[in-house]
Amino acid sequence: MALACAATGAQAATQDTSSPATASSSKQTGTTTTPGTGSQEQDLYNHSADTSHDVTHVTASPMNVLHESIGLSRMPQDAMHTPQNVNVVPQVLMQQQNVKSLDEALKNVPGITASVGEGEGGMAGDQFLIRGFAAQNDIYENGLRDFGVYTRDSFYYDHVSVIKGPSSEVFGNGTTGGAINIVTKTPHLGNSYQASFSGGSGSYYRGTLDVNYQLNSTTESVRSSVYN
Structure with a gap:
């Protein structure tokens, strides 16, 4: 009886001393980080998760007219900031x-x-x-x-x-x-030329010419638009 009690007490002490290590090891296996990467992580199901962020460039559409000038000195703000x-x-x-x-x-x-x-x-x-x-x-x-x-x-x-x-x-x-x-239309830097022609029945015809010419590197351009 004495030997049986001593063996049981030793086994219980062994379990008590090993349980904190087991608990600590279970806490440490929640999420592991791959050394050297910093952005690759693994969850509890061994699924790799990429925490890096992609850079997205947004280009405005030419149909976006919120920042177009109304063209009136009495309304100097753009269309988005005009209370009308x-x-x-x-x-x-x-x-x-x-x-x-x-x-x-x-x-x-x-x-x-x-x-x-x-x-x-x-x-x-x-x-x-x-x-x-x-x-x-x-x-x-x-x-x-x-x-x-x-x-x-x-x-x-x-x-x-x-x-x-x-x-x-x-x-x-x-x-x-x-x-x-x-x-x-207003002049702009650089040279540009644009022409169009259309015709139809009843002697209908229409032609337009739009020319922008930059004089030199320090002077504004001139622009002319004509139609017939």
Whole structure:
């Protein structure tokens, strides 16, 4: 009996002394890191996990017009930071749609309708309604009011901005539905040439030429756009 009790006590002591090591070893086998890599880890299921980060470069689309200038000195901020409902028709969209006039460009803007032949007193040319209000006196070109009643060709347009809503504080009395501002092309560094020609029935033909020429390394360029 004495020998049996001594053997049982020795075995229990052995188990008590070995249990902390077993517990510590079980804690250490949770996650192991491969030496020398720093970014490769293994989980409890021996699955390697890559903790490195990929670098992604984002390029803005030419259709993104949030940072386009409205072209008005009285509204110096871009379209995103102007407290108005602003629609911008970019040049790349007008090129893809083969836009030839201001009327065709404004078909991309909701809330604008052409009012030619709808009881406007026989006036021809570009006559628009913005949200149901006449806007024949609310057409601007580079911030200057354009009173001409004629059909405007889009051969020299860079983009067209439409500011909707009452804006008498900015544009003066009479701007009830909104205003239309045409921003023309400006010179840029480097030489560029662009020409286009289109024709149709009824002796219809149209040709445009856009030339930008840099004078020298220290002088701004000159640009000319013509159509026939």
